Amino acid sequence: MSIYRSSLVQLAKGLRAGEFSSVELTRSLLERIxxxxxxxxxxxxxxxDGAFAQAAAADRELAAGRAGPLTGLPIVHKDLFCTQGxxxxxxxxxxxxxxxxxxATVVARLKAAGTVMLxxxxxxxxxxxSSNENSFYGPVRNPWDVRLVPGGSSGGSAAAVAARLVPAxxxxxTGGSIRQPAALCGVTGIKATYGRVSRYGMIAFASSLDQAGxxxxxxxxxxxxxxxxxxxxxxxxTSVDRPVPDYVESLERPVRGLKIGLLKEFFEKxxxxxxxxxxxxxxxxxxxxxxxxxxxxxxxxxLSVPAYYVVAPAECSSNLARYDGVRYGYxxxxxxxLMDLYKRTRGEGFGAExxxxxxxxxxxxxxxxxxxxxLKAQKVRxxxxxxxxxxxxxxxxxxxxxxxxxxxEIGAKIADPVTMYLNDIYTIGANLAxxxxxxxxCGFVGALPxxxxxxxxxxxxxxxxxxxxxxxxxxxxxxxxxxxxx
Amino acid sequence: MNKAQxxxxxxxxxxxxxxxxxxxxxxxxxxRSKIFSGSPTAYGAAPNTQADLVDLGYPGVLxxxxxxxxxxxxxxxxxxxxQIAAQSVFxxxxxxxxxxxxxxxxSQYELPVVAKGALSIVLEDGTTKxxxxxxxxxxxxxxxxxxxALPKLTGIDLNRAGTPLLEIVSEPDLxxxxxxxxxxxKVHTLVRYLExxxxxxxxxxxxxxxxxxxxxxxxxxxxxxxxxxxxNSFRFVEKAINYEVSRQIELLESGGRVVQExxxxxxxxxxxxxxxxxxxxxxxxxxxDPDLLPLVLGREEIEEVRRSLPELPDEKAERFxxxxxxxxxxxxxxTASRELASYFxxxxxxxxxxxxxxxxxxxxxxxxxxxREGLEIGKSRLAVGQLAGLLRRITDKTVSGKIAKDIxxxxxxxxxxxxxxxxxxxxxxxxxxxxxxxxIDEVMATNPRQLAxxxxxxxxxxxxxxxxxMKATAGKANPAQLNELLKKKLSS
Numbered sequence: 001m002s003i004y005r006s007s008l009v010q011l012a013k014g015l016r017a018g019e020f021s022s023v024e025l026t027r028s029l030l031e032r033i034x035x036x037x038x039x040x041x042x043x044x045x046x047x048x049d050g051a052f053a054q055a056a057a058a059d060r061e062l063a064a065g066r067a068g069p070l071t072g073l074p075i076v077h078k079d080l081f082c083t084q085g086x087x088x089x090x091x092x093x094x095x096x097x098x099x100x101x102x103x104a105t106v107v108a109r110l111k112a113a114g115t116v117m118l119x120x121x122x123x124x125x126x127x128x129x130s131s132n133e134n135s136f137y138g139p140v141r142n143p144w145d146v147r148l149v150p151g152g153s154s155g156g157s158a159a160a161v162a163a164r165l166v167p168a169x170x171x172x173x174t175g176g177s178i179r180q181p182a183a184l185c186g187v188t189g190i191k192a193t194y195g196r197v198s199r200y201g202m203i204a205f206a207s208s209l210d211q212a213g214x215x216x217x218x219x220x221x222x223x224x225x226x227x228x229x230x231x232x233x234x235x236x237x238t239s240v241d242r243p244v245p246d247y248v249e250s251l252e253r254p255v256r257g258l259k260i261g262l263l264k265e266f267f268e269k270x271x272x273x274x275x276x277x278x279x280x281x282x283x284x285x286x287x288x289x290x291x292x293x294x295x296x297x298x299x300x301x302x303l304s305v306p307a308y309y310v311v312a313p314a315e316c317s318s319n320l321a322r323y324d325g326v327r328y329g330y331x332x333x334x335x336x337x338l339m340d341l342y343k344r345t346r347g348e349g350f351g352a353e354x355x356x357x358x359x360x361x362x363x364x365x366x367x368x369x370x371x372x373x374x375l376k377a378q379k380v381r382x383x384x385x386x387x388x389x390x391x392x393x394x395x396x397x398x399x400x401x402x403x404x405x406x407x408x409e410i411g412a413k414i415a416d417p418v419t420m421y422l423n424d425i426y427t428i429g430a431n432l433a434x435x436x437x438x439x440x441x442c443g444f445v446g447a448l449p450x451x452x453x454x455x456x457x458x459x460x461x462x463x464x465x466x467x468x469x470x471x472x473x474x475x476x477x478x479x480x481x482x483x484x485x486x
Numbered sequence: 487m488n489k490a491q492x493x494x495x496x497x498x499x500x501x502x503x504x505x506x507x508x509x510x511x512x513x514x515x516x517x518r519s520k521i522f523s524g525s526p527t528a529y530g531a532a533p534n535t536q537a538d539l540v541d542l543g544y545p546g547v548l549x550x551x552x553x554x555x556x557x558x559x560x561x562x563x564x565x566x567x568x569q570i571a572a573q574s575v576f577x578x579x580x581x582x583x584x585x586x587x588x589x590x591x592x593s594q595y596e597l598p599v600v601a602k603g604a605l606s607i608v609l610e611d612g613t614t615k616x617x618x619x620x621x622x623x624x625x626x627x628x629x630x631x632x633x634x635a636l637p638k639l640t641g642i643d644l645n646r647a648g649t650p651l652l653e654i655v656s657e658p659d660l661x662x663x664x665x666x667x668x669x670x671x672k673v674h675t676l677v678r679y680l681e682x683x684x685x686x687x688x689x690x691x692x693x694x695x696x697x698x699x700x701x702x703x704x705x706x707x708x709x710x711x712x713x714x715x716x717x718n719s720f721r722f723v724e725k726a727i728n729y730e731v732s733r734q735i736e737l738l739e740s741g742g743r744v745v746q747e748x749x750x751x752x753x754x755x756x757x758x759x760x761x762x763x764x765x766x767x768x769x770x771x772x773x774x775d776p777d778l779l780p781l782v783l784g785r786e787e788i789e790e791v792r793r794s795l796p797e798l799p800d801e802k803a804e805r806f807x808x809x810x811x812x813x814x815x816x817x818x819x820x821t822a823s824r825e826l827a828s829y830f831x832x833x834x835x836x837x838x839x840x841x842x843x844x845x846x847x848x849x850x851x852x853x854x855x856x857x858r859e860g861l862e863i864g865k866s867r868l869a870v871g872q873l874a875g876l877l878r879r880i881t882d883k884t885v886s887g888k889i890a891k892d893i894x895x896x897x898x899x900x901x902x903x904x905x906x907x908x909x910x911x912x913x914x915x916x917x918x919x920x921x922x923x924x925x926i927d928e929v930m931a932t933n934p935r936q937l938a939x940x941x942x943x944x945x946x947x948x949x950x951x952x953x954x955x956m957k958a959t960a961g962k963a964n965p966a967q968l969n970e971l972l973k974k975k976l977s978s
Contacts, residue, residue: 082546095545102539104546201546208776236548237778315776318578321589322543326642329545338640342582365580365771374773 008221022055022072071114079120094349104201122156151181158185168216176427179439183402183451194434195240198233206312219468223247256290261395278443298387310377317361402439402451441477507660521650522549533643543587555650558682568603585629598623618657663727726751810841836874876904
């Protein structure tokens, strides 16, 4: 089998067996990136020199018998994780010239684990978007059909993994930004529990919702990555000091008796019937494995999109205030005075969607509107969290579709923000409640992949990965590779 | 009304008005590192050398609360008998300014860590008045804009950015500039007692904003207030408030109206000037900072801080008054700072009681010498042991109080011990009755006319004889013995 089609688990074995070196692996994938990047635009930076240096170091570790499970494995980081000495653009003109002076905790941990960074992946500007059309570096294309979006905001990571340019990538998920592109690109994505993975060095969009995760070809690979990323970080006050279970060791546990909740509201209006069929077929696989299905209801979930589009912009309007042209990043030419500096720097440095959300967020936090919007949205958020708590008193996991439809055409929804926002209708709830959630490929609608979403209670990553892995042992959707990339 | 009348009736007018003042004091907490980062807080470093990525507001960085700052806030809260919130919340105050790197200041808004406390101040007539403290909350300081350093440009120094502040907000309970100053001094003493703030006003470690309004005497409705910003000396507080009160009264008397606005005190001109009015005010869009969890304080944690509280100024003054039999005034002066109080107590211990003597010397010679050189007690040239050495020579009658003052001066300038000076200069007091009698006999013999006059009833000449004998003994005769012997001899 071609090296690029191998999973992380297989690659790790090959490196240990001396079938190939990390340098060879790196060279082969960089060549693959060189060939396909022009069409997909999945990466915004390729860090060839650094990659070879890291690969050579990994080979020395391997030779010395000091290698860990991830040593020598190539990955890419979403371009909102700060990487020391490497441009960290966040998909924005604002940070096009920003070379991070430090590593994000996620980057530092994966570096310490011996991974080789091949580059930084494209994304919607400041992680705001569901189609990856909002990038200063241009849209990412879906490897299943390059006329279509890959989803967003971690669209570059998902497209790169789907096209097998890289076996795994980091991503972040604020309202579905890992799961939705994973579903639309036919790959596996997991977003951890809020507080499970450090946010330090992860450029903030909406601090109370942002959480890191993995996009990979399989749940087993995601487990390998997440085990290295997760854990308490004293530099992130919202990270939780709680031991990280061995996600890899528990992958094979039988799921007999697993109680699966079918989210009633997710199967109601708006869901493409073919998409629904794929999800129900996946559920049947779980039944065959001995799981039981029960219908559960989250009465407040319908309010998740409006609540999200108050809370997330509110936080973003404040988080993005630091981009003022004073200390780093874009600065307008020849500012006349302070106001001019602010106005033109921000006016020229940010794209349309970012500005829309800053405006919305500024509005909902303004005197006289705060109670009606921000406070009310926080109350809705509390209701949704309680809904999930009640549901998890009855079931172990909740399953349903990741998206209402498969990937759509580039340009189809960009002019209509509300239609675009509705793409996140199934994914936002987990962010509002801080829950871990996954998307695994569960078949095709026409020629396009769709995803099964699995949501768990807080800190149930182990259970999600375990269930997803057993499902992937029964199915081969996750092994399908788009035409032209086999 | 012409100008002359106006100024003549000024006092009468002012009594027709009541002044209402509330202070917002900013005390910089004496932590080693900043409130949300590990950078040092030391003052005076080269610009931007004490700011790390968190202070600079770099992309991706996150704040981590300094536990020492929280402890200091709790200390203050307990010392003013306030409620310590079991849960308080950090909020973002959003506004754009170049010295505010994140575009927001992390502060506490709806739920401060300290609420509803009070302090009492002593008014000029000696009565005490309780001043309510609405709240005290933790926040980070901003950086500094340097307008003078670079021509046509503004420099930014972010060394101060992220320095922990405790903002102490009083109720509008203050009725005059004098009361405001007394209250501010009281808070100043307290934060230094608690060792939570160095109180250095020149460096801006302790400063305040004053909310000032006036209303017709007897009215219970508050007038429109102006906020005078950034007052960093007690003198400026008094002058700025007095100016502001006169300005507002004059304005109202002449049919005008006070605008709610922020004003700046110009110490050179001695006036306040408008900075911005309410219409131009920012909408700060406060909301809870999602990067920081609510600050939760357990009972045990709070009790632990309570156990660490030192004796507070009022308690100490009361104890001094009763334990050392001092007047309320003396006790107040001696407890004005913790260092002064402990100097005094150590001195009393060293000389084995004699608290009144110790108090007189500390408040007299020592305080005068310190003041003359602008020194704090901690920088005194005389250690407690040295001053005790001198006072012991007074109590054991080796020297008189008068000679002791000369010795003190000598000690202060040379740093030498009292005994060495006494020995070298032969200042030991003469207590030998025979020697004093010989001196008296000699004086009586050489001043027969005065002696005759005295014996004829000119009592006043007693002082003359004391002086002559003192002169003859170079001031070393024990005054009490001299008095006694002289009386006996003159009348015999």
